[in-house]
Amino acid sequence: MQFAPSSEEIKAILLSSIGLLAHENMQVIGGVAVIVILPLVAQQTQSASFVFTHFETSPEATGISSKPYAVILSVLLSNYCLYGYDTAAHLTEETKGADRTGPAAILSSIGIISVFGWAYYLALTFSIQDFNYLYDVNNETAGALVPAQIIYDAFQGRYHNSTGAVVFLCIIWGSFFFCGLSVTTSAARVVYALSRDNGIPFSPIWRRIHPKYKVPTNAVWLCAAISIILGLPILKLDVVFTAIISINTIGWVGGYAVPIFARLVMDEKNFKPGPFYLGRARRPIYLVAFLWICYTCSAFLLPTLYPIQWKTFNYAPIAIGIFLTLIMLWWAFDARKWFKGPVRNIDLQNGHS
Incomplete structure (x- = not known):
């Protein structure tokens, strides 16, 4: 119809x-x-050599002098945008x-x-x-x-x-x-x-x-x-913005880690490939994607300014811990009793909603 x-x-x-x-x-x-x-x-x-080879941590502004740590933090914005x-x-x-x-x-x-x-x-x-x-x-x-x-x-x-x-x-x-x-x-x-x-x-x-x-x-x-x-x-408070960005990114990126990990350990005979299929490259790609998500979520939990004070502390770990605790308690004491998963809203037999 x-x-x-x-x-x-x-x-x-x-x-x-x-x-x-x-x-x-x-x-x-x-x-x-x-x-x-x-x-x-x-x-x-600026010259191309400055743009592509100069490395600056700006410890006076950020309090960070470790180059490896600066490299880890430098990819946070690109991760969020991607x-x-x-x-x-x-x-x-x-x-x-x-x-x-x-x-x-x-x-x-x-x-x-x-x-x-x-x-x-x-x-x-x-x-x-x-x-x-x-x-x-x-x-x-x-x-x-x-x-x-x-x-x-x-x-x-x-x-x-x-x-x-x-x-x-x-x-x-x-x-x-x-x-x-x-x-x-x-x-x-x-x-x-x-x-x-x-x-x-x-x-x-x-x-x-x-x-x-x-x-x-x-x-x-x-x-x-x-x-x-x-x-x-x-x-x-600027620190609130950092916390919100961290929590949001961890929330939605971490959500993708679940099906990727499930696909990584799933027996192939239980999976029906679709038209967009990675073939033999699937497992290396799944593994890299899962490890990358773990790295991203871990990096967003790190402080971005030092020394650590109330106004520079990354409150994302505390906030995520509180939210996860509340959600798990809600699930244990209430939601698991009535939530049964997605509700079918399409009549497959007649082909209309």
Whole structure:
């Protein structure tokens, strides 16, 4: 049976498409503008030998003098950004031919993010004007926002005003805003899916679909409210941002470790390959992926500033320990009695929901 979409459903689809296009255009066009224009604006650019061979730990600003430790911490931001494929994975359920398009979307996402991220880092490092001034607590960003300081120094040195730097920072902040929308959308999708399976408290409320816009508005508002509540302390304490980033990354990356490890130890006769199959390369790839996730989760638990004080301590291990304890207690005393796994919501026999 085929269903013709109503005018309201078409409107909702168009609005979603416009929002998605605005997000992608801001990310791509804004990113290309920063990557191309910033080195051209800079009065002087660093040499290739400086960019690719100079190693700096900046112990005065970070308190870290160990080069191996600095290398471990240096990959945290790239790890966090690379996991943007998570959104593509979430949306595969509503994608036609997801067994093929899903893996293609995930790999494409990783490839695009890698290219743009590498180009962005190169644009910033080539455009450094005064390296020692970047971490000076008396500079325009108090030595804490190095990328913003690089952009400011480039425009200030060329034009003797900061207007261009403000424009570039607005582009970056706009990208953050649209990324926030994407994260909220993806989170609401997960909340809706879990509530549809009765997997979270008050599930009937979060899985309710708006009669006009055909979206789980309650789930969206829940995710937005949680984001606001978690974000408010960041206005006062920088350490909260570090903890939130660490907890989020460990949470969703660690979630992928479970099926990867299960696939690693699973007997091959119990597995039916799909069209996207790794063949003989599967087990080495599973092992590398699992070990990489373990490394990533461990690195996000480490302090990023020394000496360790209340305002520099990484509270992610404590927060994760508390959340895991509460979840396990909830499971042991309540959830295991009623949660039976995913709920089938499609009539396979008749082929319609």
